[in-house]
Amino acid sequence: MTTAPETRVGGKTITFGDDVNTDVIIPGRYLVSIDPVELAEHAFEPLGPEVQKELKASRVVVAGRNFGCGSAREQAASCLTGAGVRAVVATSFSRVFFRNAINTGLVAVECPQAVDALAAAGGRGEMWVDYDQGTVETAGGTFGFAPYPQGLREILQDGGLIPHLMRSFAQEGTVR
Amino acid sequence: MTSTASTPGTAGTPGTAAAPRTFAQKALERASGESGLAPGRIVDAYPDLYMSHTASWRCIRTLERMGADRLYDPDRVAMVMDHISPAMNAKTAADHRLCREFADRMGIKNFFDVNAGIAHIVLMENGLVRPGQFIIGTDSHSTIYGALGAFGTGVGFSEITAAWVTGKLWVKVPESVRIEIDGELPVGSYAKDVMLKLIGDLGADGLTYCSAEFTGSYVTSRSVSERMTFCNLAMEMGAKNAYVAPDATTLAYLHDEAGVPADGYEVLLPDEGAVYRDVVRLDGSALTPQIAVPHTVDNVVGVAEVSGTRLDQVFIGSCANAKYDDLAIAAEVLAGHKVARGVRLVVTPASSAVMAKASATGVLATLIEAGAMITNAGCGACAGNGGAMADGEATLSTANRNFQGRMGSYESRIYLGSPATAAASAITGVITDPAEVLAQAPRSAAAGSAGPGRPEGAAS
CATH class of the missing domain: 3.30.499.10 (Aconitase, domain 3)
Incomplete structure (x- = not known):
C-alpha cells in the first residue's frame, strides 16, 4: 500500500469486435465461483480453445463498441484479471461492465482512436495504457482519453472497490 | 428526431425558477x-433498496473479506434466491443456506427463499418498489423498477456489498x-x-x-x-x-x-x-410480431422472415415475459391445441403469486392439457437452470437474452419472441406468426373447448 501504484499497464493485445457480451466472456454456468483464477479457465469458452489460449498470453483486451453488454455479472471483469489481463481498451463499454471493471481493479478505457490505430496496423502488437496520464500507446501512435474522475482513480489505485473501502476504513479508524 | 426543450440559464440555482428536470x-x-444536477455529474447517492439475487452469497463472502459485520440499514436489503432454485447441487444448497442464516443473523426481513420467484417481480408484488425510489440490484434487468416509477439500475456484487456497509454508491446523472x-x-x-x-x-x-x-x-x-x-x-x-x-x-x-x-x-x-x-x-x-435471431438481442426481424424455422424447445419464462398476463396470452393461443410432437414446451412462472393466480383461473390447466411442462417459479432456463439444449438445437424463448450458450450447448440457437409467438410456435413446432393461430380458431371457440374459458386478463 505504501509504494506508488503502477498506473501504466499493458503488453500484448487480443482483439475482439463489437457487442461482445457477458455470456461469451464468462458463461453463466461458471458463476458459482468468484475466484478470478478459476473463472479465467472458462473465460471466452464459447469462442473455443484457440481464443482462450491467446487470452492467457495477452495483457490487453482490445474491442469495438459496447464491450461487456448484457448481464451485471462482476465475474465478466474479474475473469479477465484472473487470466492476466491488465486493461481493456474499447471503442465503448456497456455501463455495468465499466463499473465492474473499475470495481475489480481492471483498467477500462474508451479510446476509439487507439482501437482503430491497432486495427490499421494489422490488429496485432502491444498496447500500453497510462490511466494517470490519460494516454494509450500503440502501433501508430499515442492517443489521449478523458481522464477518470478522482474517485474512480482512487478505486483503481487501491486495486478495486473493496480494497479501497478497506483502506479508507483503516485510515479513518472506523470499526465496522 | 430530437426534441427542442427550452433550457433557461439559471439551471438548478436554489431559490430561483429551477430549470425543468427529467x-x-x-x-x-x-x-x-x-x-x-445536470447530466454527466457524478454524485454519491443513497439507494432505498439494495436487491441481491442468487449473487447474495458473493456479497456475504465479500463482506467477510472486508471484516465488516454491521449493515448501514438491514431494512434496505432484499435478497431473493431466484437464479438457481431449487438448489441443483451441494454447492448451491450451501450458498442458499449461507444467505438464509445471514438474513436471520442480520435481521434482514426482506429475504425471499427459493420458492418465491424472480427477484424483480417478487419485489414489486410485495410493495418493496415504489415511485420515486432509487434501487440498485445485482442484475442488469433492475431497469424494470421503472414500471412503477422508480429509478432502478444494475450493479456488480461488490457494489451491493459496499452499499450494505456504507449505504451509498457513486452514480453518474x-x-x-x-x-x-x-x-x-x-x-x-x-x-x-x-x-x-x-x-x-x-x-x-x-x-x-x-x-x-x-x-x-x-x-x-x-x-x-x-x-x-x-x-x-x-x-x-x-x-x-x-x-x-x-x-x-x-x-x-x-x-x-x-x-x-x-x-x-x-x-x-x-x-x-x-x-x-x-x-x-x-x-x-404498423407493427408485426418480431423475432430476435441468434446470437444478439438487436438482431431483429419480422416473424415472416424466419417463420418455418424448426424448433426443439419453447420456453415461456423470465422477468421479461412470465407474468400472469403473459401466461394467460399463451393459454389463449394454446387452448384446444397440442404442443407439436418432439417439441418440449417449458413454462416457468415469474413468481409463486403468478403461479397461484394462473392455477386459480385455469390458465395452468390449459397449458398442461396442451402438453406444457410447468416448472417452479424462478429464473429457470433463462439463467441456465434447466431447459438446456443439445448441440444443434433451437429454442424460441420469451426471455430477454439470446446470447450464445445461454441455454446449454454453445452450438445451440435461441430465438426471442412474445408469449403469443412462443405458444403458436409450440403448436406447429416451427416459428409461427401467432396471428395465424388466433385467426384459425376464433377466440371464443378456442376458449370454449378448453374448459376454463378465456383467461381473465388476457390480451386486450
Missing part, C-alpha cells in the same frame, strides 16, 4: 440530497431519451414485439448510459405488467434505467396488488420542457 435528474437529486409509442397494436402483436422492434432499430448500445422514459398513448394505456416488459427490455439497448410516469394504473397496482399505502411514496414526474438527448417515436399500429 425524471432521472429528480430521482438522483432525491437520492443524493443535492440539487441542480444520465442523459434521458424519451420514447413515444402511439397507436393500437394489430392482433398478434404485444409489448414484447414493440420492444424487440425498438432494440432492432436502436441497437444493443442505442441507449447506453441513458435514462429511457416511455410515454405515448400506447404506453399509458398498458398494464403495469406490460410496463415491466418495456422497462426490463430497455436494458437490452444499454439503458441505465427506464421509466413510465406513474398514473392511475400504477397507483391502482400499488394499492390493490402490492399493498402500498398512498402516503408511502413520492411520485416524481418529468417537468414540461425538460431536456432530452433524443425523442424516439414508434407507431404501434
Whole structure:
C-alpha cells in the first residue's frame, strides 16, 4: 500500500469486435465461483480453445463498441484479471461492465482512436495504457482519453472497490 | 428526431425558477440530497433498496473479506434466491443456506427463499418498489423498477456489498431519451414485439448510459405488467434505467396488488420542457410480431422472415415475459391445441403469486392439457437452470437474452419472441406468426373447448 501504484499497464493485445457480451466472456454456468483464477479457465469458452489460449498470453483486451453488454455479472471483469489481463481498451463499454471493471481493479478505457490505430496496423502488437496520464500507446501512435474522475482513480489505485473501502476504513479508524 | 426543450440559464440555482428536470435528474437529486444536477455529474447517492439475487452469497463472502459485520440499514436489503432454485447441487444448497442464516443473523426481513420467484417481480408484488425510489440490484434487468416509477439500475456484487456497509454508491446523472409509442397494436402483436422492434432499430448500445422514459398513448394505456416488459427490455439497448410516469394504473397496482399505502411514496414526474438527448417515436399500429435471431438481442426481424424455422424447445419464462398476463396470452393461443410432437414446451412462472393466480383461473390447466411442462417459479432456463439444449438445437424463448450458450450447448440457437409467438410456435413446432393461430380458431371457440374459458386478463 505504501509504494506508488503502477498506473501504466499493458503488453500484448487480443482483439475482439463489437457487442461482445457477458455470456461469451464468462458463461453463466461458471458463476458459482468468484475466484478470478478459476473463472479465467472458462473465460471466452464459447469462442473455443484457440481464443482462450491467446487470452492467457495477452495483457490487453482490445474491442469495438459496447464491450461487456448484457448481464451485471462482476465475474465478466474479474475473469479477465484472473487470466492476466491488465486493461481493456474499447471503442465503448456497456455501463455495468465499466463499473465492474473499475470495481475489480481492471483498467477500462474508451479510446476509439487507439482501437482503430491497432486495427490499421494489422490488429496485432502491444498496447500500453497510462490511466494517470490519460494516454494509450500503440502501433501508430499515442492517443489521449478523458481522464477518470478522482474517485474512480482512487478505486483503481487501491486495486478495486473493496480494497479501497478497506483502506479508507483503516485510515479513518472506523470499526465496522 | 430530437426534441427542442427550452433550457433557461439559471439551471438548478436554489431559490430561483429551477430549470425543468427529467425524471432521472429528480430521482438522483432525491437520492443524493443535492440539487441542480445536470447530466454527466457524478454524485454519491443513497439507494432505498439494495436487491441481491442468487449473487447474495458473493456479497456475504465479500463482506467477510472486508471484516465488516454491521449493515448501514438491514431494512434496505432484499435478497431473493431466484437464479438457481431449487438448489441443483451441494454447492448451491450451501450458498442458499449461507444467505438464509445471514438474513436471520442480520435481521434482514426482506429475504425471499427459493420458492418465491424472480427477484424483480417478487419485489414489486410485495410493495418493496415504489415511485420515486432509487434501487440498485445485482442484475442488469433492475431497469424494470421503472414500471412503477422508480429509478432502478444494475450493479456488480461488490457494489451491493459496499452499499450494505456504507449505504451509498457513486452514480453518474444520465442523459434521458424519451420514447413515444402511439397507436393500437394489430392482433398478434404485444409489448414484447414493440420492444424487440425498438432494440432492432436502436441497437444493443442505442441507449447506453441513458435514462429511457416511455410515454405515448400506447404506453399509458398498458398494464403495469406490460410496463415491466418495456422497462426490463430497455436494458437490452444499454439503458441505465427506464421509466413510465406513474398514473392511475400504477397507483391502482400499488394499492390493490402490492399493498402500498398512498402516503408511502413520492411520485416524481418529468417537468414540461425538460431536456432530452433524443425523442424516439414508434407507431404501434404498423407493427408485426418480431423475432430476435441468434446470437444478439438487436438482431431483429419480422416473424415472416424466419417463420418455418424448426424448433426443439419453447420456453415461456423470465422477468421479461412470465407474468400472469403473459401466461394467460399463451393459454389463449394454446387452448384446444397440442404442443407439436418432439417439441418440449417449458413454462416457468415469474413468481409463486403468478403461479397461484394462473392455477386459480385455469390458465395452468390449459397449458398442461396442451402438453406444457410447468416448472417452479424462478429464473429457470433463462439463467441456465434447466431447459438446456443439445448441440444443434433451437429454442424460441420469451426471455430477454439470446446470447450464445445461454441455454446449454454453445452450438445451440435461441430465438426471442412474445408469449403469443412462443405458444403458436409450440403448436406447429416451427416459428409461427401467432396471428395465424388466433385467426384459425376464433377466440371464443378456442376458449370454449378448453374448459376454463378465456383467461381473465388476457390480451386486450
